Amino acid sequence: MQTMTLTNAVAGPVEIPMLGYGVYKVPPDEVAGHVAEALRVGYRLIDTAALYGNEEGVGRAIADSGLAREEVFVTTKLWNDRQGRASAVEAFEASLERLGTTYVDLYLIHWPQPERGLFVQTWEALQPLLADGRVRALGVSNFEPAHLDRLIAETGVTPALNQVELHPYLAQHAVREADARHGIATQAWGPIGRGGDLLADPVVRRVADEVGATPAQVVLAWHRRNGVLAIPKSVTPTRIRENFESLQVDLSADGMAALDGLDRGGRTGPDPNTFND
Ligand code: NAD
Numbered sequence: 001m002q003t004m005t006l007t008n009a010v011a012g013p014v015e016i017p018m019l020g021y022g023v024y025k026v027p028p029d030e031v032a033g034h035v036a037e038a039l040r041v042g043y044r045l046i047d048t049a050a051l052y053g054n055e056e057g058v059g060r061a062i063a064d065s066g067l068a069r070e071e072v073f074v075t076t077k078l079w080n081d082r083q084g085r086a087s088a089v090e091a092f093e094a095s096l097e098r099l100g101t102t103y104v105d106l107y108l109i110h111w112p113q114p115e116r117g118l119f120v121q122t123w124e125a126l127q128p129l130l131a132d133g134r135v136r137a138l139g140v141s142n143f144e145p146a147h148l149d150r151l152i153a154e155t156g157v158t159p160a161l162n163q164v165e166l167h168p169y170l171a172q173h174a175v176r177e178a179d180a181r182h183g184i185a186t187q188a189w190g191p192i193g194r195g196g197d198l199l200a201d202p203v204v205r206r207v208a209d210e211v212g213a214t215p216a217q218v219v220l221a222w223h224r225r226n227g228v229l230a231i232p233k234s235v236t237p238t239r240i241r242e243n244f245e246s247l248q249v250d251l252s253a254d255g256m257a258a259l260d261g262l263d264r265g266g267r268t269g270p271d272p273n274t275f276n277d
Helices: 031-041 055-063 088-099 119-126 145-155 173-182 202-211 215-225 237-248 253-260
Strands: 003-006 014-017 045-047 073-078 104-109 135-141 161-165 185-189
Touching: 014 104, 014 135, 031 055, 031 237, 045 055, 055 073, 055 088, 073 088, 088 104, 088 119, 104 119, 104 161, 119 135, 119 145, 135 145, 145 173, 161 173, 173 185, 202 215, 202 253, 215 237, 215 253
Parallel strands: 045 073, 073 104, 104 135, 135 161, 161 185
Antiparallel strands: 003 014
């Protein structure tokens, strides 16, 4: 598995797999079976969140997989209602308990919630988790460049990673540039456009035909070639494998340029600047 090295807000250098398996909206009573399948196929990063309500099943699947805990990279996230100095570590401890593990590899603040104004103190409150070994890397999700600037200016601690909605219809140039400037890894959620129109786009289909791959595979190859980490989700075994096998797909400069040309600000999720619920 290809990896990237995280260097900010880490307890020692941390290698993160370029491709992972996401479990948003996977029902809690089904998640263990799907995660087990993903681990059999070769994924070594599982992306969950307190919000998803399926951390227990994720932890069970990893424990039952026959893999050592250190072989699987586990990401989970702090939900919005637990931001704040007093509640953040408690929320982390509840996630750890549900996951049934002694540490998580990457812990993220799920959304900035800018109007609530709690993300700076939340970030400060989480820092001791690095020193006490319960978190290997700390990061953020859905942070816009201005949120990153404020976080770094007020705390002096740069996040390891920023997980944002990112795919060819929403190329996120400003976020990727800000991440790169700060040495923050960019990770794409909704990397294949969440099962929407993207995979049926004629340009994506043409690029896929040219390299003898599927639409999902060429989109995932586009992320990798851009140096962007991705965490596609599927509960269908053939697609779980198909997405994993994107690691064997390479795009030409022409193929990259064709997918670059699809950017249209096509957000499927909330705008982080205005999402404060
Ligand atoms: P995605 O882009 O991974 O799309 C998933 C959907 O695409 C599936 O439900 C299925 O309908 C379809 N699909 C999957 N593989 C396919 C294939 N090979 N061919 C055709 N269709 C296919 O979207 P997502 O699940 O929203 O995002 C991935 C992960 O990112 C989530 O599971 C979650 O872990 C994370 N996420 C994070 C945030 C955040 O705010 N940080 C938000 C949403 C999702």
